[in-house]
Amino acid sequence: MINKRVADADEAIRDIIDGQTIMLGGFGLCGIPEKCIAALVKKGVKELTCISNNAGVDDFGIGLLLKTRQVKKMVSSYVGENAEFERQLLSGELEVELIPQGTLATRCMAAGYGMPVIYTPAGVGTEVAEGKEVRNFNGKDYLMEYAFDADFAIVKAWKGDTAGNLVFRSTSRNFNPVMAMAGKITIAEVEELVEPGELDPDHIHTPGVYVHRIFQGSDYEKRIEQRTVRPRN
């Protein structure tokens, strides 16, 4: 097997430079690459275009990169819950491209599956369709949407092996497997890194061929955005 292991987040993101486009996995704060985000803040790389479903909260997730003004543009489906984000957006410091969540996911998959474009009905007849090709198949209109072209994809998995194979846990899977397929270089941080052969080949969500660098993070905070519970009785 090919060994993809790197020492830590700093080494994993070492060659990300100003102005690049990076994808970051996660839905809300669930399944986000905490360690790589911290390393990006530490490295101070700027003018980033971030493709991620959400933009974090003020003091966690991509919100940390917004606070330090490292993000030039966000490509997301939903960006609420972030006051600093709102301030930068309204002041014109931050550019935002909002795209439907399914389109976001499918444009990642298209990149990973070598499909230059995909067709989706999402957004037909709305401002999302402006400037895009509309084509009718079987009586229904679809928009042509391009595969993403990202310099790096950064994902978070539950377990991984040094060959780059990844296994996700519960709904922290979300965008992570499709983004893992879509980066020119894909970086994975995992809660537990094991040797090849320890993961069941039938249970691997992302085959190692898609992953270029992998490391084990520690002390994951895994913050909860909306803590909802029911009473015991």
Next chain:
Amino acid sequence: MINKRVADADEAIRDIIDGQTIMLGGFGLCGIPEKCIAALVKKGVKELTCISNNAGVDDFGIGLLLKTRQVKKMVSSYVGENAEFERQLLSGELEVELIPQGTLATRCMAAGYGMPVIYTPAGVGTEVAEGKEVRNFNGKDYLMEYAFDADFAIVKAWKGDTAGNLVFRSTSRNFNPVMAMAGKITIAEVEELVEPGELDPDHIHTPGVYVHRIFQGSDYEKRIEQRTVRPRN
């Protein structure tokens, strides 16, 4: 949960009628729906269009449906190893459409993912491209290929639960998950049928929403097409 269980293969295929289009999972003889094929032979339904990567061998797999002259047309990527198939093809009794294996798989996925067409470079400049739209993206030519439209998909899984969730084993996975997503009605036969909750939600390959009928088969033959071994020493 919604209970998808049916008694057996006969009940599962009860409403397949002459002239319909059915997909059958498997690669060679690996991961083929043995029990449903036997039931189709017994039912004697005719003039079928079968979408399947291969056509079985003379006395196993789809070869059994060919022997009884139930197949009008095969849509496959490779159809060797079958003398009766060759006889019917050369005599004009059987129609065959050969398409690249990746195109076959991706046209299934397109159906399951609600994408009317996909673009692939496979077959550009060859006779496969005849009559198809060619379109250039980023300097490379692609063929536009349509999502399949099959009346039934019949797949074989290792384990399943009564909610229709499927888990595949080793390379018997192959076309089964993509065909499971692609049928208007999807029938799954499994080696072991369990109650909801017994399969780990993180390890399910095909979510139950894609499966309409499921039953447990018994005495799987699982014939080996090319038995290759190495000496012990």
Next chain:
Amino acid sequence: MLDKNGIARRIAKEIKDGYYVNLGIGIPTLVANYIPDGVNVVLQSENGLLGMGPFPFEGEEDPDMINAGKQTITTLPGSSIFDSAMSFGMIRSQKIDLTILGAMEVSENGDIANWKIPGKMVKGMGGAMDLVASAKNIIVAMQHINKAGESKLLPKCSLPLTGVNCIRKVVTELAVLDILPEGGFRLIERAPGVSVDFIKQSTSGKLFAEADVKEMDLN
């Protein structure tokens, strides 16, 4: 006139045994509380889950297990997890039988606006545009009139659209209405104590109503 729970209760009656259902944020989420016993439904959450269960007991919250509203939740036996591409794949291929979502405006030709108010901070459409463009069966849960008494059931939406010509049924605090394929709202049921005339006054889009419209049965 219905409160939010009343709207949810009425919508729950539209859910049939064996349905896969996607519930949006707000009133639609409340619908889960009113699904009758014996009606088996599977709830899809578009962040990648089929078989969503209730909120966890306190102390059992799992940060890796949330719904599309980012709330901690649980799963039921028979649930499955998948990635975002497959989640919207099953939405686009119409494997989800019923989608219930909120709206700011709906028009008489079935257009819906629910994601953007010009001049206000725009948070994004999330999965709403995918859902409305793909679902075969959508019920909108919404307020019939705003606080100023103005109708939100319009000849034409004034807000930026989420989807066009896709809504066929609306449940409000006042009524259940179908949207006709040829255009126009058709009054199907009125809320308890609400008159047909009041619904007519409150609907600015074209409304078809018989003189005698039955009152909702919420039980």
Next chain:
Amino acid sequence: MLDKNGIARRIAKEIKDGYYVNLGIGIPTLVANYIPDGVNVVLQSENGLLGMGPFPFEGEEDPDMINAGKQTITTLPGSSIFDSAMSFGMIRSQKIDLTILGAMEVSENGDIANWKIPGKMVKGMGGAMDLVASAKNIIVAMQHINKAGESKLLPKCSLPLTGVNCIRKVVTELAVLDILPEGGFRLIERAPGVSVDFIKQSTSGKLFAEADVKEMDLN
């Protein structure tokens, strides 16, 4: 002149540490036997496997574990299984570093024919059209001349094509040749004991050859 194993041995020298490789049926399969120690490669089998290992020991054959040639095989630690759509997805997105396959004919502009002979039973292209259309790095293992002594390296293929303008390197029983972007075969190495003149006679497509071409090193 090389035998099949010689061709495989020469091709194996093109494999670099860290490569993901797809091996076709026939001579390409033999390449796996000659990968040098210390060169870590992962073999992909397009039926849905990364990390293919050797054939199983007798009695340990598993009917559920086969390669794209339908042979019983094993997996190595770190292997992964996936469905056919993902398998060709990773092929199309060029995650596979090297593809090695056989051919009946190759032309001087990089066209390849390897799936169909008019008048004979056509078995199908399998995954070959996907592989040649997508791979960034393809090596063709083939016979330079047929049994009648006729060249199979042609100005233009006579058989139905598998792919156009996609082949950049050919290894035969006589030689290693590059196909130039502007067209034409360029002789890189000759097989032990084979003269440049003989290779010239045996190549019907345009051939560029220096007077002094080095002999292959097979060790």
